[in-house]
Amino acid sequence: MNLKYLDLLAKKYDSEEKVATEIINLEAILDLPKGTEHFVSDLHGEYQAFQHVLRNGSGNVKVKIRDLFKEELQEKELNEFATLVYYPEEKLQLVKSNFSTKKELQEWYIEMIERMLKLVSYASSKYTRSKLRKALPVQFVYIIEELLYKTDEFKNKKDYYAKMLERIISLGQADKLIIGLAYTIQRLVVDHLHVVGDIYDRGPAPHKIVDTLINYHSVDIQWGNHDVLWLGAFSGSKVCLANIIRICARYNNLDIIEDVYGINLRPLLNLAEKYYDDNPVFRPKKISGETLTEQEQLQITKIHQAISIIQFKLESPIIKRRRCFDMADRLLLEKVDFDKNEATLHGKTYPLENACFATINPDKPEELLEEERLVMEKLLFSVQHSEKLARHMNFLMKKGSLYLQYNGNLLIHGCIPLEENGTMKEMEIERKAYAGRELLDVFESYLRYAFAHPEETDDFATDMVWYLWTGENSSLFGKREMTTFERYFIKDKATHKERKNPYYYLREDEEICRRMLAEFDLDPDHGRIINGHTPVKEIDGENPIKANGKMLVIDGGFSKAYQSTTGIAGYTLLYNSYGMQLVAHQLFNSKEEVLSNETDVLSVKRLVDKELERKKVRETNIGEELLQEISDLNSLRKHRYMK
């Protein structure tokens, strides 16, 4: 063992007793049941729905409430109490106005605080006291601990506890205590959160999701193609930047760019006003509940066209300079006959609809107008100087990766590109062929390089980030082509098809999933692959549990825009010491609805697997780290203290 390291360790544990105490503590933790993991994916800016799933722990809070109180409370009371735990601030306001006397309110407070304490105690039963302490609201740690650990066998302290509760109320602290306890409960029911990609795009508040994650006690992220698009823009890729603005315009979310991240869209708007007019296919999508004036709609429609054309222009030079991307068939502007207004794709000629090509020079279709070039320069400058975006993107980098092996499972947003015959698909990058895990590692190293060098905007690494968004071999995209251009301009739906990588049907095959797990050094007998990215169409009877349980697809579509195709409002997954459960969530409208109706959004659980023996911390990733720490401490003990 490295002596310097032992010296360092000896500073922290400077007596034999301290070493022994820590060893005993860590060994005890190893035998505790494994903490609950919570998996979510494809949040797509749906902050409120995400909040709801977090707050109810995918139904876990309700289960615990039921376990504890089903004998003494009616269904209605159980629901009311659950709502108080999910949304304490709002619920307190609603309830308090119902009481006519102070006494009634006081009794209610006492009852709620006692129930909450019971729930905290139950939800924390598999944690150490020290871990629970960290989850308690700091300002009330002392009081809560006193109340939680009241061992009042001799009834000596009865008055003492009653007095304490009374004083909490009379000193006006009851609301704060209830709120603090509610958040403690939310935190205790989930030990660790995995976000399997696609936080950004389509929905209105991805930034609020990221802020929530930044404050979350324990989380990791597997980037989705949409997240990588934002990372790409921040890393200097103008084509990624054009894409994020295009998608925000399409879904009427430009305020994320302007108001949230402080990026000035005025230059783009000026350009758009100059060259574009109304165009039905570029009108912002209408998601229920939103109202826009005609003028606002028109403005967005123009911006949407301006940025889409810039995007298509920016794609061409990249495709040309990066032969290994093998995307020549996506040089779409070159396939257009601007006089006849038609395009020839794969030997077939199609008329173009909704044309808006005023800024295109037919002889050099990829060339940006000077005005367009300047707009993009300015946009990139503000993107790279937005403090808030920097904070959010840095967080995505710090907590994120392309894939993750965690407690025996493989978490990945999209796919592992495969050939039809099930072998790993190769891609040649800078004269070397990569496939499977190696390919993903290479992708990730380019992304990290691009992010670390935002001033390099046209280098290979930055282009590669765009490839991760849209390239055939991208593990995040997993389709042969992205037919954005065709969907805007060609009527024939056959051209809109995006052919999926064979992975998407081969993943039904257990043997293939086993091989992929082995590729990532995971045990095929116990591991599973957890995917997001492709909405599971419950409506059509699609099953999210595939390959005999080796493959779980949890994109049920938080995205409002996609709910009509999936029929539900998202899947999440829970993995506790007893096994794994898939949770299907019914449509979530708003927290106001939950608060007023007391109806929790229905969550249907499906057992994926039941552990024969309760899983312990010892068998987890954290367990492995603890075992290493214990072995280090034992060395310290041997070499420093046993003389």
Ligand SMILES: O=P(O)(O)OC[C@H]1O[C@](O)(COP(=O)(O)O)[C@@H](O)[C@@H]1O
């Ligand atoms: O529905 P929209 O906004 O047009 O987006 C469609 C595009 O989104 C994609 O599905 C990628 O987004 P997802 O990762 O959410 O599937 C592309 O394949 C497709 O071209």
Ligand SMILES: [Mn+2]
């Ligand atoms: Mn995706």
